[in-house]
Amino acid sequence: MNKFWAKAFVILLAVMLFFTVVSRAADSFLVAQVSVEPFTAKKIEHIVSAVASAEKGLEFPVMTEAGLLVRTVYVQEGEFVEAGTVLAEVDPEQLAETERDLRDEIRALQLQNEAAEQNQAAAREEKEKQKKRTQEDYERAQKKQEEALRRGEEELQQAEDAIDSFSAGGAEGMTQEEAETKKAELWQAYFEKKQALEDTEETMEEAVTAAARALEDASETGTADNSAEINALSIAQKEESLKAYEKLEEEGGKIMAETAGTVTGVLVQTGQKTTDTAAFTMTSTEGGARLSAEISKEDARYVEVGDAVTVEKSGTKYEDFSVTGIKQTEGGAAELTITSEEHAESFPMGESAEITVTKQSEVYNTAVPLAAVHTEQNSTYVYVAEQKSTVLGKQYFTRKVEVKILEKNSSYAALEDGVLNSENLIVTDSDTYLQAGDRVRLRQQ
């Protein structure tokens, strides 16, 4: 025996033993470790989660009197305040001065009113007096007219009687020519009387008419003067303002929130005077909470109006919210409006919270974890770990199985039945990239 080669043989065996251990170690290190599980019957639960922010509710103004110098503004926009919280404070001296001015104005108006009333009474007395005089003139004119007419008619009647008596025999004793002359004179007198009567009638009629017009003019009420009433209204308004100023003064010049809510707008500034518009705008807590959240187009497919929503904020869950509106946005996403009749105080405007809408599908017989499903170009498949006899014993190898997804959520996918069987071990997770036919090692469950 050649000892050298015999030793070489022994060394070779030792080397082979060494590499046996090394290759085993390398193999256990390199072979992919996978998690497997069989498919299950499952409902696909769609959980749509998003971060929502509280929106402003019903907005109302906080009014104060105009012209007051703002000394301090205590709140900011978006701040939640309780009822009675001081929102701002006005300068008390300027307030007192404003009150004094207002009182003076009221007093001036009152004085104006008193003067106006006195003037109006004097005018009324004068008018009555004038009316009485014109009435007397009118009545006198009427009497004079009646008297003149009576005299004219009597004179006309006398002329007419003279003609009649002449015609009845008054011409006896007179020549034809005298009689004719006398008759013409009588008729001349008659016509003159008649003309005089008519002139009198006309003259008197004009006089009565003039007297009647004068009476009519005197009876008129004259020019309307509402300044007193207007002043009275002004006084009432100013008195109202004065009351408000006085009330504000009683409160130390503090503008306070009447109800709890969120300040949505601060319309006054320190050092500026208040205007006749609102000093603050607020949202009330009485309208409940209102949140809005944006979700993806994909998630929007699973959300409907009326769906219950779980809202979580700071570890507290609120279960009585619901979807009240879904609006498509330009980017294809959807904006959800979520409301509750309560919890307004917990969700002041701008407060963020996590919302969750949960919807469940029908029961699918073949559901696998979504991580087990792979997509490549137009192919969707899962890897199944199958045991095969190898030189090293029973080992698992991957096999690619084409599947069709019926429905999925972020965790599970429902697959078409019949492709997988209940004994298939579906690879749900691997520590390396897998390919069909790869040898794998199952992780300890």
Next chain:
Amino acid sequence: MTEKMKRKRTAERKTAAAGRICRRAIWICLKAIQIFFAVFMVSPLFFLVTGSIMGEAELSEYLSPVFTGQEGYACWRLIPLYPTLKNVVEVLFDSPEFFHMFWNTMKLTAGIILGQTFLAVPAAWGLARYSFFGKKAIYQMYLLLMMMPFQVMMLSEYLVLEGMGLNNTLWAVILPGVFSTFSVFLMYRFFLEVPEEILEAARVDGAGEMRMFLLVGLPLGRTGIVSALLLQFLECFSMIEQPIAFLKDKTLYPLSLYLPEIAMGQTGFAFCASLIALLPPLFLFLAGSDNLARGIAAGAVKL
């Protein structure tokens, strides 16, 4: 010396020179043929070595007519264009199945060699040195069994092993190997060479039969034993039919069945695995080459 004799000598010298030239030419031709065949015989080993350090792309290019059925012939380079140790690394560090099968082979071979050491050696000694009834018939039966190919014995061996419940175990390969007749035959020939006088002297000196076997037979028949076991090792290391026939579980497969497990596209890996698999029998062959030559010669001449 007459002119005639001179011419005769000259002619003889020319004839002798021509003969020498002719013999030299023949010798060169024979050597050339010998070298040619030697190179031809060694070429697989050369392919193994160069293929082991050749990249897969280069191998595919050279062997594409073989693997893809393209027209033309496979070609080879003496030195790889882009030598690489990737195949070596892959075999040594990333092929636990190769080593698993290697140790399966070693278990089978060691089991058979050990078994033959304890059974075939005494059997050969008994056949060679003792006279008993039916000895010739047994010897003839040994010869007959040695002539029979494995395929003839396979079914009966399978049935027996199945009956013993040994199928699909390493014993299914080891046990038939242990009772191989070739080793008995080879060692028988060497034990016959032991002079009867030496055995007689031992008997006179009071040695028992076992003592004679251990102290006289084994040392004198050492060459035969070694060569028989060495040849048996080489046969066991590369046996294919027995493992295929009796082993179903792949975890029991020996290294000789490893190449079919290698997938296409792993030509370099296959070359390297084959080269490494060659080393153990090569080392043993080199270690026992003297004994082996004598053993083979003894078996061939004295048959």
